[in-house]
Amino acid sequence: MSTDEPPDQSPVDPPPPEPAPAAQPAIMVQPQPQPEPRPTPSAKPAREVIYRHTLVVRVTHWINLACITLLLMSGLQIFNAHPRLYWGQYGADQDKAFIEMMAMGSDMDHLKGVTTVAGHPFKTTGFLGASAGADNAIVPRGFPRWATLPSFQDLAVGRRWHFALAWLFVINGLVYLGFGLVNRHFSRDLAPTREQIRPSHILKDIWDHMRLKHPRGEEAKSYNVLQKLTYLIVIFILLPLMLLTGLTMSPGFDAVAPWLLDLFGGRQSARTLHFISANLIVLFVLVHVVEVFLAGVVNELGSMITGRYVVPPEIHS
Amino acid sequence: MSAIQLPRPDFSRRGLITAGTLALGGLALSGCDKLSQSQGFLNTLGAAEGATINVQRLLLAAGPLAREFKASDISPTFKPNGSTMPSDDDYQAALANGFKDWSLQVDGLVNRPLSLSMARLKAMPSRTQITRHDCVEGWSAIAGWTGVQLGRVLHAAGLKPSARYVVFHCADDLEPSLDGSGKYYESLDMVDAFHPQTILAYAMNGQPLAVPHGAPIRLRVERQLGYKQAKYVMRIEVVDRFDKMGGGKGGFWEDRGYEWYAGI
Numbered sequence: 001m002s003t004d005e006p007p008d009q010s011p012v013d014p015p016p017p018e019p020a021p022a023a024q025p026a027i028m029v030q031p032q033p034q035p036e037p038r039p040t041p042s043a044k045p046a047r048e049v050i051y052r053h054t055l056v057v058r059v060t061h062w063i064n065l066a067c068i069t070l071l072l073m074s075g076l077q078i079f080n081a082h083p084r085l086y087w088g089q090y091g092a093d094q095d096k097a098f099i100e101m102m103a104m105g106s107d108m109d110h111l112k113g114v115t116t117v118a119g120h121p122f123k124t125t126g127f128l129g130a131s132a133g134a135d136n137a138i139v140p141r142g143f144p145r146w147a148t149l150p151s152f153q154d155l156a157v158g159r160r161w162h163f164a165l166a167w168l169f170v171i172n173g174l175v176y177l178g179f180g181l182v183n184r185h186f187s188r189d190l191a192p193t194r195e196q197i198r199p200s201h202i203l204k205d206i207w208d209h210m211r212l213k214h215p216r217g218e219e220a221k222s223y224n225v226l227q228k229l230t231y232l233i234v235i236f237i238l239l240p241l242m243l244l245t246g247l248t249m250s251p252g253f254d255a256v257a258p259w260l261l262d263l264f265g266g267r268q269s270a271r272t273l274h275f276i277s278a279n280l281i282v283l284f285v286l287v288h289v290v291e292v293f294l295a296g297v298v299n300e301l302g303s304m305i306t307g308r309y310v311v312p313p314e315i316h317s
Numbered sequence: 318m319s320a321i322q323l324p325r326p327d328f329s330r331r332g333l334i335t336a337g338t339l340a341l342g343g344l345a346l347s348g349c350d351k352l353s354q355s356q357g358f359l360n361t362l363g364a365a366e367g368a369t370i371n372v373q374r375l376l377l378a379a380g381p382l383a384r385e386f387k388a389s390d391i392s393p394t395f396k397p398n399g400s401t402m403p404s405d406d407d408y409q410a411a412l413a414n415g416f417k418d419w420s421l422q423v424d425g426l427v428n429r430p431l432s433l434s435m436a437r438l439k440a441m442p443s444r445t446q447i448t449r450h451d452c453v454e455g456w457s458a459i460a461g462w463t464g465v466q467l468g469r470v471l472h473a474a475g476l477k478p479s480a481r482y483v484v485f486h487c488a489d490d491l492e493p494s495l496d497g498s499g500k501y502y503e504s505l506d507m508v509d510a511f512h513p514q515t516i517l518a519y520a521m522n523g524q525p526l527a528v529p530h531g532a533p534i535r536l537r538v539e540r541q542l543g544y545k546q547a548k549y550v551m552r553i554e555v556v557d558r559f560d561k562m563g564g565g566k567g568g569f570w571e572d573r574g575y576e577w578y579a580g581i
Contacts, residue, residue, distance in 0.1 A: 079455070082455035082456050084456070086456075089390060089449060090457045090458050091457060092394070092395075092396045092458050094393065095393075149346075149349050150350050150353035150354075151350050152350070156575045157353045157574060159453075159575070160365075160574075161362060163362075163581060164362040164364070164365035249581075251449070251540050251542060251579075252540045252580025253373065253580070254383065254384060255377060255381045255384075256373070256376040256381060261384060267449065267457050268457055
């Protein structure tokens with residue numbers, strides 16, 4: 001990442017004199033009257049509100065959330081058509097699977113879901129391999145009804161959703177990336193500072209996360225280092241990986257870019273990586289949402305809607 | 318008024334947001350199922366297919382080949398999918414006779430309709446390619462295919478100026494029906510029909526094509542998915558449009574909601 005900025009620059013500084021697309025100032029400090037019935041002893045007399053998320057970031061964030069949700073669910077619908085994952089150029093029923101979900105049982109009334117990972121079978125009835133169908137009877141299904149789009153088995157419709165949403169995801173992502181470069185969102189807000197990448201700082205940040213301690217005051221005005229690294233991994237590794245492994249599964253695109261097959265070790269490896277990467281994105285979203293709740297859901301969620309973020313005041317004891 | 322100024326206890330706000338999100342999520346999910354059953358909405362989503370084919374065709378303008386593999390890359394087992402034994406009487410008779418009296422019909426918008434026996438097809442220059450077969454379900458298998466380039470056959474027949482698509486009529490009834498609507502068929506446009514790797518294959522991995530894999534002839538169109546690789550091809554018809562044929566979408570699976578352009 002770019003290190004051409006002063007390492008201690010915080011978002012409080014006025015925006016650099018560049019042709020920023022947003023006409024609003026990057027930061028607004030609004031002293032506001034204290035609400036009457038809430039005399040909080042630790043709060044300063046005036047609340048500090050900063051303008052944290054630009055309009056483009058907010059809009060692309062929510063479009064991205066919709067895209068990723070629908071892509072995930074339609075992707076699981078597509079996965080359910082063949083709930084086995086392989087490594088290499090080829091892979092079908094007779095070939096060794098790395099992950100496999102199946103329904104087992106002597107008759108259709110007593111089906112058990114079994115998921116096999118690297119040769120180790122796990123009972124996953126009700127969730128993976130076998131779960132409730134339309135009439136609540138247990139039927140063979142990779143992922144359950146509530147996780148797929150549409151909920152009923154229909155590969156053709158799942159593909160329609162997936163490929164339409166994939167276009168929206170790519171266009172939205174390009175808008176975000178283009179804006180982030182022009183507006184220096186990445187170098188200003190997401191690149192860790194020199195101070196932040198010191199091992200002692202990272203260790204302290206890990207310790208703070210383990211204690212669920214969230215930064216307050218000046219520190220809360222910029223992202224912490226674990227947060228920055230996580231966002232960078234998602235934005236520049238996991239999401240592009242989803243796109244590239246997805247394209248590697250396209251026989252047409254493989255003719256355009258055969259190097260993708262070498263990069264990922266084959267179409268079936270790409271399919272497996274697509275699945276793993278999707279799981280990591282789900283993990284990210286879960287942690288992200290938990291953190292939003294821990295840090296104060298109203299303020300955090302509100303800031304991604306209005307752009308304005310109330311800086312948690314320092315606690316003076 | 319922004320949410321942060323609401324003078325309500327944090328706990329109930331949090332509960333409200335959680336409950337609201339869950340309720341919205343539930344509504345959205347059942348809404349998505351409704352949308353998934355609306356043909357109008359599916360057509361809207363299908364607009365993406367237009368974007369996909371246009372962009373892929375642009376990127377494929379130079380006509381690059383699909384990857385060809387080494388003999389050592391061939392799948393130990395190639396899963397036969399769809400029909401594995403057409404029940405059609407004419408097909409059964411031709412099969413019993415080892416396809417000796419069988420011939421491939423080439424007609425429609427051509428100057429010289431052809432009737433090509435196996436002997437004549439095998440006498441034409443052949444192409445052998447070891448390629449990957451990608452099922453729309455997600456699995457892949459690699460095999461070697463030998464056959465005549467479709468472009469050679471079409472040149473021999475001579476296309477009329479109005480020719481736009483090549484339709485493959487197959488012997489198998491994948492969804493047995495009285496009105497014939499379950500007959501397998503497929504179609505290509507001229508870009509894929511004249512691609513060097515688009516062949517009418519009569520051999521697989523050096524052996525005559527077996528019945529489960531489409532004997533006597535199957536189509537190989539290597540930059541598209543498995544459902545385009547029509548098996549048991551009996552007749553090739555050159556047309557200017559296919560919307561009055563079968564379900565009107567240009568193929569058995571296309572009539573059942575799958576994309577006509579199966580490059581993705």
